[in-house]
Amino acid sequence: MDMKDGIPHFEVPAELRAMTEKNMEQARAAFNAFMSAAQQALSQFEGHAKAVQAGAKDVSEKAMSYAERNVANTFAFADRLVKAKDIQQVIALQTEFAQAQMKELAAQAKELGDAASKIAMKSVPPKS
Numbered sequence: 001m002d003m004k005d006g007i008p009h010f011e012v013p014a015e016l017r018a019m020t021e022k023n024m025e026q027a028r029a030a031f032n033a034f035m036s037a038a039q040q041a042l043s044q045f046e047g048h049a050k051a052v053q054a055g056a057k058d059v060s061e062k063a064m065s066y067a068e069r070n071v072a073n074t075f076a077f078a079d080r081l082v083k084a085k086d087i088q089q090v091i092a093l094q095t096e097f098a099q100a101q102m103k104e105l106a107a108q109a110k111e112l113g114d115a116a117s118k119i120a121m122k123s124v125p126p127k128s
Contacts (some may be wrong), residue, residue: 007087020082024075031071039064059115066108073101 077097084090 010087012082012084017082021079024078024082028075031075035064035068056119059112059119062108062112062115066112070101070104070108073097073104 077093080093081090084093
């Protein structure tokens with residue numbers, strides 16, 4: 001192990017990379033199966049008032065879309081992380097991913113909050 005800028009430099013063994021890539025593929029396949037089952041369950045859930053139902057379906061679809069996008073972002077990050085050459089690259093990738101995800105999650109929370117507020121307004125009967 002040699003030093004680079006005072007930080008230990010180590011190579012990730014090829015066998016570890018190959019094993020991690022295989023595990024990532026298996027995790028991705030399992031996630032895809034889970035998402036298919038969740039989407040089936042979501043499509044079977046209907047039975048509320050029409051106005052609330054449309055809003056709830058919109059929120060549910062948004063949440064599923066966000067979950068899929070966040071997991072895809074995480075898998076993409078993991079793929080880049082597995083291929084990192086040294087600890088400096090790992091740190092840079094982690095920092096970049098964390099910043100991007102925080103922005104993404106904040107935007108998603110705002111959109112879901114706005115959608116939930118609209119549903120709440122529709123479910124309250126107007127005062128006479």
